[in-house]
Amino acid sequence: MDAQTIKRWMESVAFERGRTAVPSGFPALPDIPGGRYWEPEFFALEREALFKRGWVYVGHTDQLPEPGSFIVWRRTGTPILVIRGTDGQIRAFYNTCRHRGAPVVQQEAGKTSRYFSCGYHGWTYDTTGSLTAVTDPRDWAHLDQSCRSLVPVRCDLLGNWIYVCEDPDAPSLDHFLEPIARYFRHLPLHDLRLVHRRSVEVRGNYKVVLENFLEAYHFRLLHRHTTDRIFDNLGTSVHLWDHGHSMMLSPNRRPDWVDPGTIGMPEMATATTIERDHNPSYLVFPNMIVPIAPTGIPAVAFWPQGVDRTILDVIWFAPDWGGGERHPLWETRIANFDRIVDEDIAFVEPIQESITSPGFRGVPLNYQERRIYHWHAELDRRIGMERVPEHLRVPPVLDDWVERD
Numbered sequence: 294m295d296a297q298t299i300k301r302w303m304e305s306v307a308f309e310r311g312r313t314a315v316p317s318g319f320p321a322l323p324d325i326p327g328g329r330y331w332e333p334e335f336f337a338l339e340r341e342a343l344f345k346r347g348w349v350y351v352g353h354t355d356q357l358p359e360p361g362s363f364i365v366w367r368r369t370g371t372p373i374l375v376i377r378g379t380d381g382q383i384r385a386f387y388n389t390c391r392h393r394g395a396p397v398v399q400q401e402a403g404k405t406s407r408y409f410s411c412g413y414h415g416w417t418y419d420t421t422g423s424l425t426a427v428t429d430p431r432d433w434a435h436l437d438q439s440c441r442s443l444v445p446v447r448c449d450l451l452g453n454w455i456y457v458c459e460d461p462d463a464p465s466l467d468h469f470l471e472p473i474a475r476y477f478r479h480l481p482l483h484d485l486r487l488v489h490r491r492s493v494e495v496r497g498n499y500k501v502v503l504e505n506f507l508e509a510y511h512f513r514l515l516h517r518h519t520t521d522r523i524f525d526n527l528g529t530s531v532h533l534w535d536h537g538h539s540m541m542l543s544p545n546r547r548p549d550w551v552d553p554g555t556i557g558m559p560e561m562a563t564a565t566t567i568e569r570d571h572n573p574s575y576l577v578f579p580n581m582i583v584p585i586a587p588t589g590i591p592a593v594a595f596w597p598q599g600v601d602r603t604i605l606d607v608i609w610f611a612p613d614w615g616g617g618e619r620h621p622l623w624e625t626r627i628a629n630f631d632r633i634v635d636e637d638i639a640f641v642e643p644i645q646e647s648i649t650s651p652g653f654r655g656v657p658l659n660y661q662e663r664r665i666y667h668w669h670a671e672l673d674r675r676i677g678m679e680r681v682p683e684h685l686r687v688p689p690v691l692d693d694w695v696e697r698d
């Protein structure tokens with residue numbers, strides 16, 4: 294990370310700590326319309342715009358250790374087969390046989406040899422998705438096998454993170470990740486290992502859960518025994534970027550504080566004061582929270598499964614520790630973070646129940662909460678403002694507050 298950026302961000306933390314009012318010129322934010330959290334028509338629009346037409350994280354390369362290793366990705370509704378080919382390359386396909394539509398792979402994860410066969414009639418594909426053999430070829434006089442490969446889904450990598458995109462016309466992953474990937478460039482993204490994964494299902498709209506991770510305003514009450522003791526919400530600086538990405542940088546309350554639960558763990562050698570003395574918590578739009586500490590990253594991703602149902606994945610990445618078992622401190626470290634996440638999600642169901650009440654009209658947001666507004670404005674941009682029902686629109690009033698350099 295360049296010295297200029299570090300300096301700017303540190304100044305911005307100092308500014309936040311010192312201010313006594315909202316900075317001058319900050320616009321009044323219109324309320325976020327309540328229907329965005331429960332109207333099924335809006336849910337369909339946003340699901341398509343974000344999860345069908347955008348790039349989403351589907352896994353880590355450690356989940357595909359060998360040629361033939363595969364996973365089936367289901368979080369976005371359509372089963373997608375992600376497989377490491379015999380040539381080492383990772384590809385994605387719809388997990389749908391080109392004969393009569395059976396799933397070509399039935400396990401959630403596993404390893405195949407050079408070929409895999411559909412369990413229905415035995416059509417066989419290689420790891421690049423090409424159809425290599427059909428059962429009873431004598432009965433397929435007019436079949437052109439070369440036109441019956443598995444239908445590919447776009448697949449690309451950010452370091453060791455695997456992304457897919459179902460829209461053939463969407464811009465590239467590199468473009469999609471601008472400018473946020475720039476702030477990760479000094480980190481060993483190609484050497485991060487997958488430490489742990491935990492999935493939780495919550496009965497609430499995914500935005501209720503996601504938005505909780507976009508602000509530090511709730512630290513004082515929800516995390517009074519955890520996060521709030523460590524990080525200073527009033528010194529937290531917020532950074533909004535193009536493409537919906539954003540970050541909040543919370544300084545440690547005590548400048549000399551080091552997490553006692555991480556002492557002795559391998560660190561990212563290139564971590565700066567930003568990661569050492571603060572909690573930089575990024576949002577990789579649309580749905581992945583990435584808080585970075587030198588010894589590890591507990592990413593949290595939110596997947597809408599219905600208008601009031603969400604799967605939340607907590608995924609731990611850490612700098613490569615060489616061979617052998619992971620560090621013994623990981624058990625407690627994971628448990629400590631789970632406790633914080635549990636504090637966050639305990640509120641989701643009661644909120645979901647409450648926001649479907651006629652008493653819920655909309656959401657006023659303050660200056661500290663402006664990442665939430667920025668997220669919604671980007672969502673409307675992606676749906677196309679004219680397609681968003683008028684009573685649900687979020688006008689882009691924060692554009693002048695987006696940092697572009």
Ligand code: FES
Binds near residue numbers: 391392395412413415
């Ligand atoms: S559906 Fe796959 S071989 Fe028939």
Ligand SMILES: [Fe+2]
Binds near residue numbers: 506511515516637
């Ligand atoms: Fe929280």
